[in-house]
Amino acid sequence: MSGMSKIVKTISSIIFPFITIYGLYVIAHGHLTPGGGFQGGAVVASGLAMLLVAYGSVWTMGKLKEKHLSINQTLESVGAIGFIGLAFFGLIFGTKIFFNNFLVNKQDYLFGATVKLGETAANINTAGILPLMNFAVGLKVIAGLFGIVLLMAYATRLKEGK
Amino acid sequence: MLTRNIAGVIVFSIVAVFFIFTALLMHPFGVPDESDMDDYIIDNTQEETGANNGVTAVVFDYRGFDTLGEATVLFAAVTGVIVLFRRLKK
Incomplete structure (x- = not known):
């Protein structure tokens, strides 16, 4: 698939940072507002897919090398290992249960503030391991979905005889 | 043809x-x-998990094992796509 016109390239380049920021916002506020790691990761991956469609797989594959795909998959694995590692840390600290939220309501640590009960203004520094898990899953979903889109675009390029 | 339509x-x-x-x-x-179960989660989410978003509290804390399976499915899908498409160049 070849690239689109200069107008489309320019507009998508302008919009792309805003889509990324919105997706990262959805990931970072997963424990406060609707959304989370999966949803925000899908938003960021959609922005990357938009760039891929605008610039075309021929141009993109000219820029990318095999090691970039390896880096992408390494990031995905880091996200997966972070997620399951946080789950296993629950076996070490606290009440020793798998997926135990061992950081919640511990004032000394990050994300450990006590939440005010009832309908209150949300504090982002709460919820223990939930934000960390959201970050891990978000990284995993971004890298995973972008890897899928990238490889399918790669296959399309070859089919068109280029 | 008529019988098929009927x-x-x-x-x-x-x-x-x-x-x-x-x-x-x-x-x-x-x-x-x-x-x-619904009443328990609605009443205790804020003090037990510290999250204002009850859905995230269920997905990542109360039912975290289910999310682990979901992440595994995504990982397996990406791995399958890579196995299919990686070495296509002649």
Whole structure:
């Protein structure tokens, strides 16, 4: 698939940072507002897919090398290992249960503030391991979905005889 | 051809009637039969997990094991796509 016109390239380049920021916002506020790691990761991956469609797989594959795909998959694995590692840390600290939220309501640590009960203004520094898990899953979903889109675009390029 | 059309209409009617009766048998929205678990999660989410978003609290804390399976499915899908598409160049 070849690239689109200069107008489309320019507009998508302008919009792309805003889509990324919105997706990262959805990931970072997963424990406060609707959304989370999966949803925000899908938003960021959609922005990357938009760039891929605008610039075309021929141009993109000219820029990318095999090691970039390896880096992408390494990031995905880091996200997966972070997620399951946080789950296993629950076996070490606290009440020793798998997926135990061992950081919640511990004032000394990050994300450990006590939440005010009832309908209150949300504090982002709460919820223990939930934000960390959201970050891990978000990284995993971004890298995973972008890897899928990238490889399918790669296959399309070859089919068109280029 | 006519018999095929008639058979199609009959099958469609049976399926449509089945779906309509099933829809009529559903119990009203927002009134679950067993609400113990819902009430527990709604009442205790904020103090137990510290999250204001109850859905995230369920997905990553109360039912974290389910999310682990979901992440594994995504990982397996990406791995399958890579295995299929990686070495295509001649």
